[in-house]
Amino acid sequence: MQVNQPKDIQHFHIVGINYKKTDAAIRGLFAINQEQYDQLLCEATAAGVNDLFVLSTCNRTEIYGFAASTDILAGLLCKVTHGNMQVFKEIAYHKSGEGAVRHLYHVGTGLDSQILGDYEIIGQIKTAAKFAKSRGCIGTFLERLVNSVLQVSKLIKNETGLSSGTVSVSFAAVRLLEKKVKNILDKKIVLLGVGKIGRNTSKNMVEYLGVKNITLINRTTAVAEEFAGHHGLQYAAFDEMDEALQEADIILVATNAPQPTITRANLDGSRPRLIIDLSIPFNVAPDVSELPGVEVVNVDELSKVQDETLQMRLNEVPKAMGIIEEHMEEFLYWFKMRKHAVVLKAVKEKLTEIHTREIQSQKNGALYKLEDIEEVSSRIIQKMINLMAGKVRRETDKSDQYIAMINDIFETGVNQE
Structure with a gap:
């Protein structure tokens, strides 16, 4: 049976540019308007990249999504903008896996904004993701991640002073x-x-x-x-x-x-x-x-115009970081458990398939007695043991690991030492 596993988190990337390394004139070359965004999503879908969104503001242009490499995402971005791919690669930053996840939390909560604690950015993320979803380009992982970032942004605004005062x-x-x-x-x-x-x-x-x-x-x-x-x-x-x-x-x-x-x-x-x-x-x-x-x-x-509230916001950064780490850990735990849930569902389907096949084989269209049911159950158990034993025999380098795991899962009480 083919198991439809969730995407590998290491293939989740962010690649982009922001105010830290580029001036506004350069950022303008890679800015995305709605028409270009629509075109990019169409190009992505045609290329088999269908789980992504683009965040384009006055201070940054970033593309988030699942792809074999960051170059694929960068290529999509450069294809629909006025920027040059070679220039973009020289000035762009990229992160993958958990690093990309953490980056979105930092951006969404204003920790990575040109003006610290800028609360307008979260609305821009929500709008960007909603647009991609309307084009069928947001999967379960990204939708859950964006929702978590929205929640964390609201918590930080309400429970810290990171966005207090008036700075924008x-x-x-x-x-x-x-x-x-x-x-x-x-x-x-x-x-x-x-x-x-x-x-x-x-x-x-x-x-x-x-x-x-x-x-x-x-x-x-x-x-x-x-x-x-x-x-x-x-x-x-x-x-x-x-x-x-x-x-x-x-x-x-x-x-x-x-x-x-x-x-x-x-x-x-x-x-x-x-x-x-x-x-x-x-x-x-x-x-x-x-x-x-x-x-x-x-x-x-x-952005150089400073306000007295900025120092107060800086003092709130550690508290905001703590909230982010807590909720990011919850998100990653959800992702890990989701992978397990998919496997367990597939195992259940496999067991059901074996059970149904053995019952049909025993019945042959007729009624059968209690001893027949016991015989069917015995065969099902043996077939599952055969599946596990066959895997252990084939994977000799991992056989001890597999046996230890089976022993632990079924709590046999057997001491292997």
Whole structure:
């Protein structure tokens, strides 16, 4: 009987790049949008790789999954992005087995984030895994692992101070404005992109800086209109962007488009402006910063904006690590027991097969007596002994190990010494 064993955990890999070794421009080459993600999953399925997901944020692009090697996963990633495979292999990191499992726990709980304790990352993992599952690309192992990471992230948020205080890319933008811009209440602010980062940035500006002179612009105007209405802000249609930008003192860009949203053509060079690019890849063209009086700040520079809560978060790392190790041990125990359960189920099926065959052989379509049942049972027992003895004879180098295991399982009480 062929036993359908769970995948070997040593073939579970993560390969990726993040803020630690690459700047935002390089990360932008390997960023994945939804269309590219869909294409990657189709390519993976066609290649027989059907248990994986991709995490792509402003600070990292990582692919998790089962494959014969990390090169297979890296190849899938590079095939659908604008990056080069050789460049990727030079800058990428990879982990396998338990190391890959632990890495996902660290990423999901904010321990590996550019801003320690960033709680937004767990939502991005959930979304990425959900998308892969909808395409049939998440198996039992990955689904269970992601659910465990989600649970641990929530526990760490509730039971430690790792995510306490307000530290995030969107809040770092507010801190930067607080330090750089005088009389900000008198400034005209335009925010492009009303996705999660854009919404959070808007809320933080309203709450911490007290500004209301914010005009929201989104490709889907209804999204900007609804959010503006709930928060007492202004909005403009996407085709009115140039006019709004010309009047703006501060521009925040959170569009996450594959190409720059703002170019020199969108601006005149006659007035000073501060532009904060929250997007990966960059959505402000490189030559915009050459305009007189224009300062462009990107996400890597924002990460240097420190907050007093960071030191408090660092003090919480050991406690968070303890929670991770505890739940990772539970996950690995589940995986180990699942492997055993598959084998035990197969053994049961084997025994049932032997039992059914012997009963049918004895009956031959007729009724039979108690002594016939005893004869059948005796034959079944002997056939199982023959199966074990045959295995021991064939595997002479492991025979002592097998006999010791059988002796232990059936608790015979025989002393083999």
